[in-house]
Amino acid sequence: MDKIPKETVNLRHWINNKVTNHKCQTPLHTTPHLSLLPRRSPHLQFSLRASSDPSVIVSDSNGVAMSPSSGTSDLSSIEGDAVTEAELRENGFRSTRRTKIVCTIGPATCGFSELEALAVGGMNVARINMCHGTREWHKEVIDRVRRLNHEKGFAVAIMMDTEGSEIHMGDLGGASSAKAEDGEVWTFSVRAFNSTLPEHTINVNYDGFAEDVRVGDELVVDGGMVRFEVIEKIGPDVKCLCTDPGLLLPRANLTFWRNGSLVRERNAMLPTISSKDWLDIDFGIAEGVDFIAISFVKSAEVIKHLKSYIAARSRDSDISVIAKIESTDSLKNLEEIIQASDGAMVARGDLGAQIPLEQVPAAQQRIVQLCRQMNKPVIVASQLLESMIEYPTPTRAEVADVSEAVRQRADALMLSGESAMGQYPEKALTVLRSVSLRIEKWWREEKRYEAMILPSVGNSFAEKISEEICISAAKMANNLEVDALFVYTKTGHMASLLSRCRPDCPIFAFTTTTSVRRRLNLQWGLIPFRLSFSDDMESNLNKTFSLLKARNLIKSGDLVIAVSDMFQSIQVMNVP
Ligand SMILES: Nc1ncnc2c1ncn2[C@@H]1O[C@H](COP(=O)(O)OP(=O)(O)OP(=O)(O)O)[C@@H](O)[C@H]1O
Ligand SMILES: CC(=O)C(=O)O
Ligand SMILES: [K+]
Ligand SMILES: [Mg+2]
Incomplete structure (x- = not known):
């Protein structure tokens, strides 16, 4: 690697200067005040009409570009997702990326074109960190992501990360x-x-x-x-x-x-949620963010408290609460915390300051495994590609670290400083994407499928049946080497149950609301679509087949297994 050795301290200094000098370009229509009502996300990016059914709307979300939407819904506005299609042409149907990517947005990436480049490059979730910047700054970023989603047909979800109240220095x-x-x-x-x-x-x-x-x-x-x-x-x-x-x-x-x-x-x-955090949370609810990540969680109580607060504040929105595991207390109460949350983050930055560094890998493995067993999405975060803040290529050790997280089958990987204030945000994203793809492929080729005991997470008998259906469908999908699993799900739950099984084939998740679709973006192997479907599975399947065929996402003869949360059945069929 032809890196010029430099003194670390000077480099950090240089980065800092760079960060302070970095201006966000392309200011958008900024709203000078916060909106008080929960803002619903723009409804639909674009419509895709199959000849048979003009009422069906489909949009892609696997983190890559779809067709730009002109707001019209004529047939000519239908275009495939360039990146996924190229991937499909190159490697075939089963090659889509399963591991999701979260990018922290900072001075290096807050401009419209930088955000677009990240979305095209595969960012599934944009994270804003309330430790830094003003609420106005964050609002601009949210508006830009929303505008990109609306205009360009992306489905990038937004995660707001609270500051938390651990001890820190002033400014x-x-x-x-x-x-x-x-x-x-x-x-x-x-x-x-x-x-x-x-x-x-x-x-x-x-x-x-x-x-x-x-x-x-x-x-x-x-x-x-x-x-x-x-x-x-x-x-x-x-x-x-x-x-x-x-x-x-x-x-x-x-x-x-x-x-x-x-x-x-x-x-x-110290309170986990400070008074400033509560104001930020109100801001997040008002902006209708998809995820709120809570820093320095110590117990399940705080998560339950926040979830009931969100439910009371925004009856019709469903914001997922992600517990950041970054303290000794959170490790002590890990199971209850994960149980109470909608997902977790292995926040290795602060975690590594609270426990000896050599204990971090074991903690990561434990958190990732527990989340999967408890059916909660898990993000592995911090320093994955730290050297890429300064250099265009990662170290071998960093690639090995990313590979390990992919091998553990974490739902998502996160960029922090690499995308927030580094010199090579897009390159870092490309590295995450290509390493994920390569390791996932290797894993499938080597048939290193690790059977994991997946304990029942459902409370009712009906929920347990759904779990068994998903476990069986995933197993059948592997044994029959099917091309895709289809799941029709209103709440997204059935899709995450399938994702939990980490099957060999991609999972096309059809859901009726945009917010559920965006939330599913964080989960391993899911390719979420918004689709208005009925209770008639046969007509749902026919609609879906013609729509996806029109997009060249499937073809006649492909073998598909379909499940839904409306009927307790597993259907195996060839695409007509
Ligand atoms: N909105 C922002 N404005 C300015 N700088 C930012 C912003 N977001 C992130 N950064 C920069 O990127 C670095 C890495 O981001 P990151 O989100 O990991 O923050 P952090 O300070 O390490 O806190 P945390 O523990 O919450 O991750 C920060 O230390 C900061 O220098
Ligand atoms: C992401 C984060 O908060 C950490 O690693 O500390
Ligand atoms: K934070
Ligand atoms: Mg932290």
Whole structure:
């Protein structure tokens, strides 16, 4: 790899300068105030009419470009999804990507054309991180994604990630970074500074900080990017000696360690959802985001609380709540948390600052496995391609890490800094896409199909029947080597039950609402479509066949297995 070796610290500095200089272009129609009503997403991107049934509307969502919509619904506006079609021509029907991709949107990707490039490149979900930027900034990003979905026929879902209230540094008085050198003494203070920060002073957001730390404690910034030793406490100020130099970034996370263990005194009582988070959540509900990811979840209670809040606030919208597993408490209460959530994220960045790094891979494996067993989508996040923030190619180790997450059959992979503020967001996305495709293919070719015991997750007998149908349908699909599974599902539940089985063939999920379709975007192997279907399965199948044939997505003779949440049956048939 022809990388120019540079000093890490300088690079980080360079990145910071780059980030601050990076302007978001193409400002769109910005609304200066927040809308108070939940905004429904634009109804349909485009219509696809089969000769037989003009009422059926289908749109693709596998993260890649479909036909641009002119808002008209004549036949000439029908175009296939360029990327998927190219993929199909090249590798055949079974080659579509199963692992989904979440991209964090930041200064490097918030412009209209950058967002479009990510959507074309396979972004299934755009994540906005409320730790950074203003609500107005985030609203602009949401509006742009919505406009792209509407105009270009994408189905990119939106995930809002809360800031959470762990201990972190202040914003460095407006500086983009500050360099801490070996042997320097810095003051970490809980005082509110009205004027500019004195030199070598860092503001800490947690009031109990100066009381909780002790002389001799180790203060770790951002999971180890910089380290200090506490040498003296003077009222609200804590004097610290820099023992491991590096660059301090605004709002960097802080942990402190005593005799090799993480100190969790009263800071363990910090609320998971801060008052600022509640305002952000109101914003997310008003904007009708598809997912809200909650940082530093400690228990299932907070998830239940938030879910009932969302249900009360937005009766007709269904926002999924994703629990971010990034603290020791969340690992302790993992099962209850996952059970209460609609999905989970292995947030390895902060997790790696709270548990020894060598324990992170085992935690990841456990979370991914548990989520699959409990039928909740799981995202593997942070540092997947960290070096691509600066370089156009990943390290071999990063490719191996991505491969491992794909091999574990996580639902989705996430880009953070790589897409938010890196130099090569699209290249990073391409790497995730191609590594996913390659590993998935290898896995199928090698027949490394790992049977996993999938415990029953249903409460009622009818739900248990649905599960058995999905398990059997997936098994049949593998044994008969069918081309696709079709599932007709109003809530999306039956589709996720099929996805849980991780079958060899793609799963075409037909659902009646746009919001369910967007949510299914996060789940392994699902190719969600919106389709108005009836209770008559035969006519549903005929409609679907003609529509998909018109799009060259299937052809006569393809072998398909169909299930639905309306009838407890499995149908096996050749496309007529
Ligand atoms: N909206 C934004 N505005 C400016 N910079 C951003 C934005 N979103 C992300 N970034 C930059 O990208 C980096 C990586 O993003 P990421 O979402 O992983 O944040 P983080 O600070 O590590 O927090 P988290 O633990 O929630 O992931 C951030 O540290 C920040 O520098
Ligand atoms: C994604 C995130 O929050 C983390 O890795 O810490
Ligand atoms: K966050
Ligand atoms: Mg985090």
